Amino acid sequence: MKYTVMIPAAGSGQRMGAGYNKLFLKLGDRPILIHTLQVFEDDPSCEGIVLAVKAEEQPSIQEMLSEFSITKVTAMVEGGGERQNSVAACIRAYEGEGIVLVHDAARPFIRHNVIAELVSIADAHGAAIAGVQAKDTMKYAPGGIVEETVDREKLWIVQTPQAFRYALLREASDKAVADGFLGTDESMLVERLGHPVRMVESTYDNVKMTTQEDLVFGEILLTRKR
Ligand code: C5P
Numbered sequence: 001m002k003y004t005v006m007i008p009a010a011g012s013g014q015r016m017g018a019g020y021n022k023l024f025l026k027l028g029d030r031p032i033l034i035h036t037l038q039v040f041e042d043d044p045s046c047e048g049i050v051l052a053v054k055a056e057e058q059p060s061i062q063e064m065l066s067e068f069s070i071t072k073v074t075a076m077v078e079g080g081g082e083r084q085n086s087v088a089a090c091i092r093a094y095e096g097e098g099i100v101l102v103h104d105a106a107r108p109f110i111r112h113n114v115i116a117e118l119v120s121i122a123d124a125h126g127a128a129i130a131g132v133q134a135k136d137t138m139k140y141a142p143g144g145i146v147e148e149t150v151d152r153e154k155l156w157i158v159q160t161p162q163a164f165r166y167a168l169l170r171e172a173s174d175k176a177v178a179d180g181f182l183g184t185d186e187s188m189l190v191e192r193l194g195h196p197v198r199m200v201e202s203t204y205d206n207v208k209m210t211t212q213e214d215l216v217f218g219e220i221l222l223t224r225k226r
Contacts, residue, residue, distance in 0.1 A: 003099040003101055004047050004050065004094065004096060007102075008086035027215065047072075050076075051090075075093050084186075102162050102163075102164075110130070111202075115161060126164065129159075132206075
């Protein structure tokens with residue numbers, strides 16, 4: 001089943017502390033952004049990539065795409081102040097239909113079998129998101145005081161990709177914009193419509209490169225991949 005992927009890459013990566021966009025940092029011999037794009041470049045089911053970037057970074061990203069022979073970027077749009085704004089810009093720029101994925105540029109270790117499962121479930125049911133079950137004991141502790149131990153069997157740690165029928169995602173995104181609602185993922189926007197969202201089991205190594213220690217982990221994962 002074919003799909004298009006929307007990749008927000010317009011963050012500043014403050015928690016990484018690199019002083020510039022963390023996606024330009026290298027894992028092995030290439031930038032994090034290229035590792036992520038390569039996953040979709042290599043997937044025959046991926047028909048195109050819509051990328052959200054900062055206007056001032058567009059020339060260097062364009063150069064990177066040529067250097068590493070990434071050919072599937074069909075549109076590059078200007079990202080916004082928050083991640084959700086960057087994704088909204090991708091959604092508005094897309095002119096197709098069918099299944100779309102939203103995937104963080106900072107998650108280079110997503111696996112092809114998880115992508116395929118997400119696409120298939122989103123096609124059947126409208127919305128499917130990647131996640132893993134909580135391994136540790138989970139406490140609800142507002143203000144640092146434990147109020148409750150939560151049943152971890154029912155808890156998922158949510159990742160990207162998140163897959164949707166395009167019409168559903170568009171409706172959810174437009175409504176969020178109209179309502180001034182800001183979520184931390186696209187699923188939240190779809191949940192607001194009352195549409196069920198299905199969990200798809202991903203892997204614990206689909207980590208988001210967020211802080212310096214994630215880079216150490218990333219280098220190890222890369223060695224294993226080769
Ligand atoms: O900062 P964080 O890693 O959580 O961001 C997740 C993804 O969203 C990253 O790939 C980042 O580049 C992107 N992002 C964006 N626009 C923003 C903030 C983040 O495209 N304003």
